[in-house]
Amino acid sequence: MTPKSICMLVARAAHAHDEQTLQHSTRMIKTSSLLAESLGLPHEDIELVEHGALLHDIGKNVLPDVVIMKPGRLSPQERRLMTEHTVYGHDLLKDVRQPVFDAAAQVALCHHENFDGSGYPRGLSGLEIPLPARIVAVADVYDALRSDRPYKTGMDHRSTMAVLLRGDDRTSPSNFDPTVLAALSRQDAAINALYAAEQA
Numbered sequence: 781m782t783p784k785s786i787c788m789l790v791a792r793a794a795h796a797h798d799e800q801t802l803q804h805s806t807r808m809i810k811t812s813s814l815l816a817e818s819l820g821l822p823h824e825d826i827e828l829v830e831h832g833a834l835l836h837d838i839g840k841n842v843l844p845d846v847v848i849m850k851p852g853r854l855s856p857q858e859r860r861l862m863t864e865h866t867v868y869g870h871d872l873l874k875d876v877r878q879p880v881f882d883a884a885a886q887v888a889l890c891h892h893e894n895f896d897g898s899g900y901p902r903g904l905s906g907l908e909i910p911l912p913a914r915i916v917a918v919a920d921v922y923d924a925l926r927s928d929r930p931y932k933t934g935m936d937h938r939s940t941m942a943v944l945l946r947g948d949d950r951t952s953p954s955n956f957d958p959t960v961l962a963a964l965s966r967q968d969a970a971i972n973a974l975y976a977a978e979q980a
């Protein structure tokens with residue numbers, strides 16, 4: 781089996797009861813890959829980013845279904861519990877001791893860290909955050925904004941790009957690595973086409 785097929789098997793098993801997270805993670809493979817490619821990463825590193833994207837939310841499978849499947853917005857207490865998926869994901873992946881899973885463990889742990897230090901779980905900032913996690917963070921928010929949820933309708937590509945590049949009341953461009961945001965701008969058309977094909 782290739783590392784890619786092993787990661788897909790792990791993701792399918794982990795999210796077997798949570799189709800929404802599996803779809804979200806699967807879509808992020810290609811978006812993260814386009815960002816990594818635009819940043820000039822070598823092929824092997826692009827693959828590590830792809831596997832990290834696929835497995836980034838694996839820790840959610842440890843959380844109670846009532847939180848994961850909640851159709852409405854989370855309460856402050858549920859949100860606190862949800863932040864733990866980063867640590868759980870890291871703990872699940874870190875002991876495999878293979879480069880693919882080492883990188884994925886770092887992405888799982890750090891994909892909610894913000895470049896300006898306002899993220900979680902450790903409040904890392906700037907280059908303290910591993911590059912694959914800085915890439916996946918942008919793909920993650922892009923996909924979350926595009927997606928329908930029971931309590932919201934997904935945004936279109938233009939509005940999503942505007943939130944990431946210029947911010948809104950919940951998201952600031954300072955949350956993200958500016959070099960990854962520049963890569964997002966360069967891949968604007970490719971990412972738009974990717975999601976248009978998904979929705980067709």
Ligand SMILES: [Fe+2]
Pocket residue numbers: 836837865891892
């Ligand atoms: Fe996450």
Ligand SMILES: [Fe+2]
Pocket residue numbers: 804836837920
């Ligand atoms: Fe995510």
